[in-house]
Amino acid sequence: MTVHPDLARRRAERALGADRRLRQLFAAASPPGDDPRGGPRMALVAVGGYGRSELSPFSDLDVVLLHDPSVAESVVRQVAEAIWYPLWDDGVALDHSVRDTIQMREAAATDHRAAMGMLDARPVTGDTGLVMALRSEVLADWRRDARTRVEEVRTARTARIERSGWLAHAAVPDLKESGGGLRDSVTLRALVATWLIDVPHTESEQLRNELLDIRDALHEAAGRRVERLGPEMVPDVARLLGMEPVELDLHARQVGRRIAHLASMAWRKVDDALAPITRKGAFTAKGPLVQQVDDGVGVLDGEVIVTRTADPSADPEIALRAAAAAARSGLPLSSGSARRLATTMGDLPDPWAPSTTRYLVDLLTAGPGLVPVWDELDFAGVVERLLPEWGPIRLRGSSSPVHRFTVDRHSVETCVNAAGLRRDVARPDLLAVAALLHDIGKGVDGADHSEAGEPMAAEIALRWGFTPDDAAVIGKLVRWHLLLPTIATRRDIEDPSTAANVAEIVGTEDFLDLLSALSASDALATSATAWTGWRRGLVEGLVAKVRQVLDDSVPTPDATTYEGWPAHVPIPARGTTGPSDFTVTVEPHQGGSLLTIVTANRPGVMAELAGGLALAGLAIRSARTVTLDDAAVTLWEVSRSDVDPARLRDRLRPAMAGELDLAGRLELAAIPDAPDARVRLLGRVTETATVLEVRARDRRGLVWTVCDRIASLGLSIRSAHMSTYGDEVRDVFYVVDAAGGRLSDATAESLRSAVASDLA
Template identity: 45%
Template sequence: MTGTNVRTEAEESGPSGYAAARLRLLTEGTRSGPPRRTALAGLTDDWLSGMFTTVAGPLRGVSLVAVGGYGRGELSPRSDLDLLLLHDDADGAAVAALADRLWYPVWDLGLALDHSVRTPAEARRTAADDLKVQLGLLDARHLAGDPGLTAGLRTAVLADWRNQAPKRLPELQELCADRAERQGELQYLLEPDLKEARGGLRDATALRAVAASWLADAPREGLADARRRLLDVRDALHLATGRATDRLALQEQDQVAAELGLLDADTLLRQVYEAARVIAYAGDVTWREVGRVLRSRSVRPRLRAMLGGGKPAPERSPLAEGVVEQDGEVVLARAARPDRDPVLPLRAAAAAAQAGLPLSLHAVRRLAATVRPLPAPWPAEAREQLVTLLGSGRPTVEVWEALEAEGLITRLLPDWERVRCRPQRNAVHLWTVDRHLIETAVRASELTRRVGRPDLLLVAALLHDIGKGWPGDHSAAGEIIARDVASRIGFDRADVTVVASLVRHHLLLVETATRRDLDDPVTVRAVAEAVGTQSTLELLHALTEADALATGPAAWSSWRGSLVADLVRRVSAVLAGEIPEAPAPDAAPTAEQERLALEAHRTGGPVLTLRAQAEPPVPDGPADPPGPDTPDAQRPEPLGVELLIAVPDQPGVLPSVAGVLALHRLTVRTAELRALDLPHTVDEGSVLLLDWRVAAEYGSLPQASRLRADLVRALDGSLDIAGRLAERDAAYPRRRGVVAPPARVSVAPAASRHATVIEVRAQDAPGLLFRIGRALEDAKVRVRSAHASTLGANAVDAFYVTAPDGPPLPSEEAAAVARRLEETLRG
């Protein structure tokens, strides 16, 4: 059925005809995107105008006006109808009756309606008091009735907007900033709000309003396509969910991607991020221009009065060869020749970042249009300018985004295209892959004084995740890419090798420190062999910290930093020629741990302490108490409570402790278990020492005496932990959102000479450690030590296990244990 026939049926058949025609329009597969939105708006226009003509009768001086999104003709399947019944102060009772006869049929169809009844004067007064109302009226469109009344209102509202622009635009900018603060940045969110988040549809509408003021204009290139893409995604979201929602939830992304004919949800998110980035960048440029215009308007009259008339020439301050500052922006000098100076983009970017100033949009576009490619390898100046840009701290982000918006980054670094706007489906990560790389460089710039080769640190920070987007291990793929990039930008062979090694091993220190027994000499020697030299170790330590800090709060803490620092110290000793075959002296138990161990041995039962814990700062020189100028990263961080338990060595300790904690709704953030040989002054024997950091899932912490009593019962078998947990799960089932990836269990080869190391990666859940511990007990293996940590919703644990009589497990038996454990966790 053609669009014309659909409209005719809707007009002739009233609400039921409109509803049927609307349904066919939304379900037919021949139209989508702008054509469907236009057809839906036209269909709705015809129905409402026909209804208005029927019910208005002889009433004059009245018109029906579409405003807001409907006024723009952007009707998504579940969009509100924004309607204004405009009248010239006619008979109030007649107008009210007309409004009822218009609104009720809309409600009867279940359509959302945002409505108002006003005179033109009332509409203007309301707009003057409410910025959102004024924004909606800027898109007013006549539907039915007196067209002169609608045209008069449109003319008056636009005139008011332009006259009041110096006052209203700063209000609009503040409104956008407040919304961004609440909703976050669309281009980085895993479950973004397509409308409200920064870079979303509301920001695109705000840019239209700025253009309507005639005070400034947004960069138009790509903006319409970005807006269309977000509207297309919202249409698909409405059809997939059957709801008027703007939030692209994880569980709906596959369905929305299929509705749009996209490969998968990652492709969908990448397109959303790209659109949001265009809108957000256009907003940054536009609001900067608004500020510049408003400042010039307030300054020029005074300057003209002082100078006796005339237009003062803008001041231009040189920043670098071919680069100057003008009006708070970095622009190209008049004598600059981008077509003859291929280093100019990097020189301008470095100068802007060093000065903490934005790059002018016109300058970036001129560079993109005229600059020649850099030769390979790059000249030394180009490499130095890149390093300067990366080492400029926080201003690097805005400058990099300006270059990327015009395609200059992918020209300089073609491999960047694969990571650009690439989502990271991990709650630990705050950013897309490309933004994470820049954030890591920003963090690394703060650590350059700790290393002898800051240039290698900064370039490795930029490239450490460049392998994401390629099949397989991103560290291995990244090593190959980093070697090629480092060669192309002009590093010599030795430096290329270092950069490639840093990228290959950028996860080595943190994974080893948190998942391996540092008292095992094999662990330390393996890291030393991978790193090779003291200088590379120094760089890797800084890169590890920068990477984790740039990932998000869950990826780094001063406690985790202290583990990495301890590993670095041990590896450094090995590289210096010291080969520790026994635990380092400071690995001995603390006085508190030894006291608890002796008490547990004496009583034959568990002994524990539970106390609030603040993490110690990462050791980096003499320790000083935190003061007002102490960096946040060095301040003690509250990490729930420390639970220290000593238990005579016996089977079932790990599942018993983990199960009791789960029963008391304690979330395990980190866990360490090790066997402690008692001093020779007491009877021979060993005690298991558990040092855990836990937090209450909700409510207050349990008393230590209750924990101990339940632990005693768990160890003697009188407390049915599995049954109690099953009863609680049945009574209070957890809500399920996105299905998590299945658990993965593997055996780490050659990780220890004294034990078999089994690694577990799984979705964190109450009772997870209990299930793991019980499965290992059922497998008849002895847990010599355990190292568990929680990163966001992910549990990453390592267990050093042996046969009951002490030696490591044979390889076939170890693989069988890993398989059974994986089956248990997936069941």
């Protein structure tokens, strides 16, 4: 849609009409004086939207009676009253003030809103030179003090968006105050006036005028001043603009999205312009120095970029590598890189490679950093390359008044909330994907979105590289994501049949944990009223009762062997490994390397291996081990793809020989604001070993710390399974005593407490 010429003309005509009325009143009110220009040094000044000649039907008339400090106060008061009272009698919505030039400049120096108003000031009548001189002074002050003034503007903008949300994603957008609204478009003009940055002027002005058209139609439809485009007003506003209601809603949100994107880029430019020289990127003879963070991904001037030598057409996975790096670091993804990805990236295979799936999980579990990165990808057109089903829910308003976001933003916010609950579930990756896709069925008109979404989510998960079993779990989560809050608030949870019926649907405790976390994440992303203390208490009460039913119904398996050992990896025959021998083989695996290490089985061998690998600079993604009498066979999946077996053997040998102070060199670094590690005993897994589970933030030396503690207590690890999901680890250790049996309850609790203390 382009600017409606009739509406734009009428805005200008309203301003001209106001000008004529003000000139008439000023001429009648101004006393004669001895100033050679015919009267005292006074002027009427249009500021704000009126200063830009952009008067909507019910906009305030922002006017300042400006005067020279030498003009007598009585004269000023007399002129002001002769102008304001007739306007009030006319019913004009007047936003007026009376100031001399000194007061006006002081106000602009202390209030950024006054300064921004003066940047758009326009003399209506009176002493034009007085106005232009003041405007020049305010503009000079604005540019001189730009470093502090832009921070004032930024702080006010942040608070405004916290109150009003984003125009593109709010359930009821505020055309003026929301992020991406008219206030943002005016702020862009003020940022440009600092001379620190520039923005695409033509596009910015076009967008503001398109938004003004919508506001004008809203005023006319409502018959009063209103800024919020509520669903009840959309049909009437659409009719005035010659559009369908759905078309108007989408158009308004698209305009807001584009303004918000321009604003985001503008603020990045401001940060770059104001950054100290020491923070700016270094240069080499070949150009700026890029800090490499992953294959083809780097950081330049505080943004994550796709490097110049990368080839997205041959390596489309780089889109997710770059996005995950940006979201996890809290840095913006370069707009230029996002556009480059959208236009040049090749097609991902179907299904995705495991490494691609891992980067997707890294992105979706990044927490708040996901939101701006996903927005950047979506704006550029990358999201639809990864998820074609996203289009029908993009910027789609919710039919439920309880929702505070559009469907797409709600889905991303649910992901953010789910990242905060990932320690509550055994499979954070499944939770993250289900969180993103739980409302994907809302893109299918006329269908129950949960039922329609189940096969869609399962199909997407298969395409994204998940196994059929995992895809089925994701689909089932989408199908039943409303089950717990619906049952908890509409059924008697004290009735035993209620919990029994829910237990029949969920089947396992792991699925119950996933569904509970998804329900909470969804509700938190909906609104405060969707997750009140009352609702939360009911849901948690229902979950507890369902868990009791599952505890009574799920048999305890006897896991005497570790069933997750890959079938293609042979286990050495017993008696073939000497006490000091170990072998290392390396093969490429999912973008990294898979290490197979066979060594003598002895207490502490897992700790020695984990410590040696950490000191070799290898980040452990997962590990599996099996012990058979005198042999310990371990598989280690690490992130690096350039592991040299011979060099690794040389690095491991001192650790295996006990020649290194691993405790001194692998002290765990503290992680600010990270939740405490969760260490628990899994009592129903096997009768022949004690199973210890660790859920914690991944960091160097974590595996060694746990293994070393187990060895220090005279215990052995019979088998282990370690997995990483984003920055979270799920490590499970099958621990036995010196006799090879299950630990006593007291010993098991001592182990759990000691490991928890080590990881605190």
